[in-house]
Amino acid sequence: MGEGGKTPSLPHRVSPYFKIFFFFNLVCITIWALPQPPAALKSKGVQPVGSDWILLFNDEHLKTNGIVQTYVLGTGLWQYWDMFAPDPAQIDFYGDADVVYRDGTVKTYAYPRMADLPIALKGPKERYRKFFERVREDKSSRLWPSFGQRVALVNYHDPKNPPTSVRIRRNWLPVAPPGQKQETEYHHYVFFEYVVDQAMLQKDGPRPQ
Amino acid sequence: MSEPTRRPSQGASLADRWAVVDRYWFGAGSPVTLGLFRILMCGLCFINLAYLAPDWEAWFSEKGYIPAWLGQLWLGGNLRPFQGSNFEIPRLNVLNGVTDPRITIPFFTALVVCSLLGCVGWGTRWAVPVLAIGVVTLHHRDIAILHGGDTLLRVTLIYLAVSPCGRACSVDRLVGRWRGTEPAEPAPISVWPQRLVTYQIALVYFTTVWIKYYGVHWKDGTSTWYTARLAEFFRFPVPGFFNQFPIVQMTTYGTLAVEFSLATLVFFRPLRTPILIAGVIMHQYIDYSMNIPLFSFLMISTYVCFYDGDEISAFARRIGAHFKAHRLIVRIPNGFKLRPEFERMLPAADPFRLVSIEAGVAGDLESGDGKPLLVTRGLWWRSPILAILGLGTPKSLVECDVRTVAETPTTSTNQGTSESHRRKTKASR
Numbered sequence: 277m278g279e280g281g282k283t284p285s286l287p288h289r290v291s292p293y294f295k296i297f298f299f300f301n302l303v304c305i306t307i308w309a310l311p312q313p314p315a316a317l318k319s320k321g322v323q324p325v326g327s328d329w330i331l332l333f334n335d336e337h338l339k340t341n342g343i344v345q346t347y348v349l350g351t352g353l354w355q356y357w358d359m360f361a362p363d364p365a366q367i368d369f370y371g372d373a374d375v376v377y378r379d380g381t382v383k384t385y386a387y388p389r390m391a392d393l394p395i396a397l398k399g400p401k402e403r404y405r406k407f408f409e410r411v412r413e414d415k416s417s418r419l420w421p422s423f424g425q426r427v428a429l430v431n432y433h434d435p436k437n438p439p440t441s442v443r444i445r446r447n448w449l450p451v452a453p454p455g456q457k458q459e460t461e462y463h464h465y466v467f468f469e470y471v472v473d474q475a476m477l478q479k480d481g482p483r484p485q
Numbered sequence: 486m487s488e489p490t491r492r493p494s495q496g497a498s499l500a501d502r503w504a505v506v507d508r509y510w511f512g513a514g515s516p517v518t519l520g521l522f523r524i525l526m527c528g529l530c531f532i533n534l535a536y537l538a539p540d541w542e543a544w545f546s547e548k549g550y551i552p553a554w555l556g557q558l559w560l561g562g563n564l565r566p567f568q569g570s571n572f573e574i575p576r577l578n579v580l581n582g583v584t585d586p587r588i589t590i591p592f593f594t595a596l597v598v599c600s601l602l603g604c605v606g607w608g609t610r611w612a613v614p615v616l617a618i619g620v621v622t623l624h625h626r627d628i629a630i631l632h633g634g635d636t637l638l639r640v641t642l643i644y645l646a647v648s649p650c651g652r653a654c655s656v657d658r659l660v661g662r663w664r665g666t667e668p669a670e671p672a673p674i675s676v677w678p679q680r681l682v683t684y685q686i687a688l689v690y691f692t693t694v695w696i697k698y699y700g701v702h703w704k705d706g707t708s709t710w711y712t713a714r715l716a717e718f719f720r721f722p723v724p725g726f727f728n729q730f731p732i733v734q735m736t737t738y739g740t741l742a743v744e745f746s747l748a749t750l751v752f753f754r755p756l757r758t759p760i761l762i763a764g765v766i767m768h769q770y771i772d773y774s775m776n777i778p779l780f781s782f783l784m785i786s787t788y789v790c791f792y793d794g795d796e797i798s799a800f801a802r803r804i805g806a807h808f809k810a811h812r813l814i815v816r817i818p819n820g821f822k823l824r825p826e827f828e829r830m831l832p833a834a835d836p837f838r839l840v841s842i843e844a845g846v847a848g849d850l851e852s853g854d855g856k857p858l859l860v861t862r863g864l865w866w867r868s869p870i871l872a873i874l875g876l877g878t879p880k881s882l883v884e885c886d887v888r889t890v891a892e893t894p895t896t897s898t899n900q901g902t903s904e905s906h907r908r909k910t911k912a913s914r
Contacts, residue, residue, distance in 0.1 A: 290511040290675045290677065295507075295510075295511065298510070298511075298677060298681075301681075302681075302684060305640075305685070305688065306688060309688050309689075309692045310692060310695070311692055311695050311696040311699070314699050327695070342564075342565055342566045342567055342568050343566050343567075345564060345566075346564040346565070346566040346574050347566075349561075349564055349576060350564050350574055350575070350576050350577060351577055351621070351643065352576075352577055352620075352621030352624060352625065352639055352640075352643060353640055353643060354636075355636050355637075355640055355689075356636075356692075357633065357688075357689045357690075357692045357693040357696070358693070358696050359633050359693065359777075359780075360697075360708065360712060361693055361696035361697045361700060361703075362696050362697055362698075362699040362700030362701075362703070363697075363700035363701055363702045363703065363708065363711075364702065364708050364709075364711045364712045364715075365711065365712075365715060366711050368714070368715045368716045368717055369717070370717060389717070390716075390717045390718070390719075390776055391716040391717055391719060395720065395721075398720060398776045398778070399536060399776065399778035399779070400535075400536040400537075400539065400540075400778070401540075402632070402776060402777070402778050403536075403537075403540065403544065403630040403632075404540075405717055406630055406631070406632050407550060407629055407630045410629050411629075416629075418555070418558065418559070419550075419551070419555065419559070419629065422549075422550055422551060422552060422555050423550055426543070426548070426549060426550045429548060449716075451710075451711050451714045451715065453707070453710075454707055454710055454730065454733075458714075480548045
């Protein structure tokens with residue numbers, strides 16, 4: 277800034293090899309960023325029309341190319357831009373867990389919920405919401421044991437009375453479409469019960485209250 | 486100004502047509518845009534890392550939600566570029582297999598330092614590439630917590646890492662000017678990094694509109710009805726009628742129109758600024774009403790790449806012209822001279838052209854109580870770069886005793902200086 281004036285021409289020309297690589301990069305990121313075709317199109321349940329053909333061809337032949345995959349996934353240039361798309365979420369959800377201790381007591385652990393946090397913490401803690409958005413899905417079941425172990429560790433304060441199991445729960449409220457009555461009570465469902473790995477818990481140590 | 490891109494006339498040869506394309510993507514231009522973009526992205530990266538720091542253990546340690554082995558499993562295995570071959574390439578992750586916090590925590594700290602260095606442009610050549618590799622590593626370590634803003638940050642940092650983004654708006658350039666190794670005007674660069682970012686942004690908006698085409702509620706005009714009712718996203722309150730019809734339809738279709746324009750019409754120069762302003766308004770409304778941290782600021786920061794470096798320099802000078810009443814004229818008495826290093830450096834450190842030097846001035850050199858006048862007081866806001874470097878102290882300015890340099894509040898263009906001089910004199914009494 278503050279360094280304007282007429283710009284002379286480039287001291288060095290850009291190498292033609294670099295230009296080839298540059299356009300290769302453009303092609304790769306474009307292939308990767310193009311949307312996935314809807315499931316109905318992929319399963320041939322719906323006849324593709326217009327731009328659907330592009331997405332289908334891209335998904336079946338270009339995205340699966342080993343060189344494209346290696347370049348994009350290996351370098352960190354992978355990307356997808358599906359915020360609030362194809363439709364915004366129509367359920368409000370949050371997570372919590374029941375922690376069962378050795379003496380039989382049960383304590384509800386409030387996993388950070390954005391709606392309950394003060395404004396200043398909403399930004400830094402948003403990753404908890406994002407993480408639970410992924411964890412709550414059945415296809416993410418391999419993340420559940422570590423989730424349970426972490427919740428147990430966070431709630432482990434007394435070596436004589438460690439958590440023995442964790443019941444992870446999703447809570448959700450469907451957003452009513454326009455003109456329909458909005459429910460106010462959240463639905464609850466325990467989607468995973470985890471038996472705490474005591475050896476790991478002892479190794480990681482109790483947390484101060 | 487970047488080299489003009491002329492449309493080839495009818496009947497132009499293939500070589501002529503390629504020359505036009507070549508000039509657009511690889512022509513010469515001022516590095517100022519890229520420098521400003523680096524400041525913004527590295528600054529936002531610093532905030533992003535600062536957000537992560539308190540929850541380091543939860544996200545990046547073996548005691549956290551995703552231990553390293555699970556992160557690897559979630560991410561997927563090595564990559565095979567050639568089908569049918571066993572040749573494999575790992576994903577970029579310098580912490581691959583490292584679980585010891587005595588390594589991972591210093592690694593994270595180093596990234597925070599690199600983001601600050603990248604922001605001020607000190608050691609840019611290595612700080613920004615290290616930052617980019619580090620951010621890719623963190624993202625490959627724990628992919629399950631990433632949002633769109635993270636992805637944009639990672640991709641643009643990679644672009645910055647392979648570009649000469651320290652050529653302008655950087656401490657590196659100031660040091661170069663100080664030493665006399667940098668030219669008065671920053672050397673031009675090929676504009677491909679800037680063009681790459683604009684293409685990337687167009688790709689973001691274009692593909693998001695394309696995905697929305699397959700939705701239902703973007704077509705029936707009710708999408709923002711739902712987003713406004715997700716309690717987990719609530720941030721600041723908005724008036725109730727904003728979330729009712731017909732405003733809901735206006736914001737739904739308006740979002741689509743603005744996003745599509747940001748992917749296409751923004752490249753048509755006469756429409757560029759209005760469309761970018763519409764994009765800023767859209768993102769600021771989202772940022773105000775919804776808790777999607779940093780995403781709006783990241784998107785808006787990329788908009789600078791739609792402007793040539795010289796346009797940004799001219800814009801900064803126009804802002805400076807609005808504040809001409811606050812210009813600081815540093816007066817140097819007869820017999821003394823400004824240090825040549827400072828003389829070289831000042832134009833590069835004064836984007837708003839608010840500081841100027843006047844040599845050969847006679848006048849009172851001391852205030853009433855005999856203490857030296859701090860001629861550079863007030864320099865910090867006129868040229869924050871100088872203030873950050875601590876170079877605005879009188880001793881650094883001239884090759885003489887500090888008392889021989891004075892700020893003389895006389896001219897009409899020096900109103901702000903006069904006031905500050907009066908305040909200083911009053912305070913010293």
